[in-house]
Amino acid sequence: MNSPGDPRDPRITATPLIYRLADSTVLIGVKQTERGPEPLFTAVSGEPCAVAYTEPDEIREVLPDDYHLYQIPVVELLAQLPPVCGxxxxxxxxSPLYVAAEERDAVIAAGAPFPAGAFIRIKASAENPARLLPAVLARVADVHALRRLYCTRYQVADAREKILMVYDTGGAADGPAPDAVADQDRAVNDAIMEAAAETSLPDPMQIIALDDLPEEFRRLVLTDVEPCYVRADLRA
Structure with missing residues (x-):
C-alpha cells in the first residue's frame, strides 16, 4: 500500500495499517452496464484501479450522473475486483492510499477475524453490553443447538476494538451433517444480528464459533470469560 507512483515491493509488509484498512468501509460509485455493475475506475502507473472515497461530500463532487453511491467494506470490494485491478x-x-493488484490478497487475508501473524488482544473477562445482551439472550433462548454463548472484546493490531461473541453449538464434534451445522451457525448468527439491529448497536462486532477460534484464544475464552448464556440442561 503506497502513494501512487512510488516504487513498490510486490510483497506487502504486515504493518498495522493493513489491519486498519482491512477493517474499514469505503464509498464507491457504481453504474449498471451490459457486463453488470461497474465501479469508477482510473489508472495508476498503467494499472487499472477502482476508485473509492471515505468522505461522502468528496465522492459526490466527482460522481457522474449515471453512477450510484454505495458503501462497501474494503475486503469485499477487493474480492470483487478483477485480478489485474488495484x-x-x-x-x-x-497522500492517497493505493493498494496494488498484487497486494490485494494480503489485505483480504488481514480482514479475517483472527489473521495469522497479527498481534491480537482479547479481554480476559466477560463483557456486558447493556442494551445488546438482553436482546441477544431473548433470541438465542429459542436456538436449542446453542450450548453456551460468551461475550467479550478483542482487537486485531490497531484496528477497531470489537465486541466478540463466541458461540458453542458443539459443531461437528457431535456428528451432525455439515448442512445441519451450517443451519445451527446461521440461526445463532441471525439471532445475534437481529438483536444488534434492534438495539442500534454502535460498536463493531465479530461473531465466531468456539471451534473456529485459534487454540490459544479458545483456551482463554473457556478459562477466563464467564458465559453470558448456558442452555438449561447444561447448568449446574
Missing amino acids: LLINPKAA
Whole structure:
C-alpha cells in the first residue's frame, strides 16, 4: 500500500495499517452496464484501479450522473475486483492510499477475524453490553443447538476494538451433517444480528464459533470469560 507512483515491493509488509484498512468501509460509485455493475475506475502507473472515497461530500463532487453511491467494506470490494485491478482510496488527498493488484490478497487475508501473524488482544473477562445482551439472550433462548454463548472484546493490531461473541453449538464434534451445522451457525448468527439491529448497536462486532477460534484464544475464552448464556440442561 503506497502513494501512487512510488516504487513498490510486490510483497506487502504486515504493518498495522493493513489491519486498519482491512477493517474499514469505503464509498464507491457504481453504474449498471451490459457486463453488470461497474465501479469508477482510473489508472495508476498503467494499472487499472477502482476508485473509492471515505468522505461522502468528496465522492459526490466527482460522481457522474449515471453512477450510484454505495458503501462497501474494503475486503469485499477487493474480492470483487478483477485480478489485474488495484484500489485507489481518496485520490484527491495529499497522500492517497493505493493498494496494488498484487497486494490485494494480503489485505483480504488481514480482514479475517483472527489473521495469522497479527498481534491480537482479547479481554480476559466477560463483557456486558447493556442494551445488546438482553436482546441477544431473548433470541438465542429459542436456538436449542446453542450450548453456551460468551461475550467479550478483542482487537486485531490497531484496528477497531470489537465486541466478540463466541458461540458453542458443539459443531461437528457431535456428528451432525455439515448442512445441519451450517443451519445451527446461521440461526445463532441471525439471532445475534437481529438483536444488534434492534438495539442500534454502535460498536463493531465479530461473531465466531468456539471451534473456529485459534487454540490459544479458545483456551482463554473457556478459562477466563464467564458465559453470558448456558442452555438449561447444561447448568449446574
